[in-house]
Amino acid sequence: MMMKPAITIAALLCALLTIGLVSAQDDEAKTPYFQSRSFNAPILAGWENQSGEDFAQFHWAEASATIRTAIVPLDDISDAVGADLSEAFGIAVGQPIYRDKVNLADGTWSALVYDVDEATTASVMARLASAGTLVISFVEQDPAARIALLTMAQTDDALDDPTPEIAIAVESIAGRSLSELTRAESVLLPSGEWTVYAGEAMSAMGMVFGNDSYIALREGAPGDLAALADAWNRTLLGFFITPDNSQYLALGLAVVFVILGALVGSLFWRERGLRKDLALLEQLAGEDE
């Protein structure tokens, strides 16, 4: 009788919550991420998914381009990059034609560009991770083009324009001057708004995110630089490692058990006290007689 109202209220609440939760359930809305034990990388729509258990790899056949993410169990960045490119693409890299360090929100990254052979260039972002070296690489094997993708700190972070860094990249990687290129209309891509420079033999793009410029260069016939740069940046900016915070979960569970234990323990303790008092009263009553 006493419990009936409570049960009715609880049942109504359960029904409402069930309806709410089930209607809120939307598996389609889940972020399309490739998940491995060590990291999560965005799945690139339209690219062939060649990912394995411990690495994410997406290939675009028309552009002969591949974007790969892996954690290599080596602590030396050059060794790790060399090992990963060798294992995944069968290419041997020598000295990079561009190498710099850049501080991003999740750590210090090395930006590397390799001129592998006449058909192949490789652009790599790598940083040390707890399980080795995290290597995100872009490899293009189109003989008609040479592509470099890199990130560098802005020379003037008050600017919202990557032009100074594009000029540095064009000069240091292609040995050209930015004055050879003409500024074209900016393009808005899912990764952000890109500044575009175009010329007969070369095109360059750049976008600012935080205090860093993300640069894409293409030598040779005009091609899909915008799509490649966008996919690369979505990988670079969308990639993340799931944080290890299991110690906080353990703390939370300990708190739950301590509070529930204290509640149940207090019931036992008071019950015990009650029985003792009752026994004493009975004893006193007996003595009175």
Place this chain on the structure above:
Amino acid sequence: MEAERKSLALDLRIDTSPMPRLLRALTVITALAFAGTLALGLRVAGTDIQQGEIQRIFYIHMPSFFGAFTAFGLTVIGGVIYLARKNEAWDRIALAGVEVGLAFSLINLLTGSIWARPIWNTWWTWDPRLTSAAIMCLTYAAYLMLRAGIDDPGKRRAFMSVYGILAFVTVLITLFIIRIVPETIHPVIVGASPQNAQGGFEATSGVVIALLPSLLLWLTLLPITLIWHRVRLEARIEALNRLKLQALSE
């Protein structure tokens, strides 16, 4: 012979009989369900790729608030019926509801704070939802202190019934504040989160599978079982106190 009669009288007035079968069954079922929902949350539900393992505390954090809602709701029901009928049994339910509800709301508050440390990078912030939850806990802690401070049983029951009814306003404010105040960073899982919300996640099938049984447990079995135990105990404590007074007067 006389002594035997007195002992019998004590036994009659203080219920020392074993736990009712239904309560015993409910206790076993609740304990098993608690272990089962823990296993669902810790083992069956997947790891949230953004938040990591700490997201699993949500399977206790949110249900514990609804458990407190049930318990404090019973305090309101107990208070209203006590005021109408002056039947002490309903006052015991009201008291038991506060004790159990306070424990559940402390679990809710502390697990939320522990979740916030890795996700919000702080143990505490004066967000509207957190502040109202803290006020709710303090309001019900004050109930227990005030109750202990009123000697006259009749006045105590009447006053605490009114207090228990009014205190439920803090529960409703805590429940609805994130729907009303847009300046909250507390995420909403069912429905749209406020713009400032940080640390939300989608109620996907994996989450629902772990969350629904836990919600049902904390909403119904856990508070009802604990409150029933506490009500039985309180009835015997009150009878014992009356006997003590009787013994002293004799």
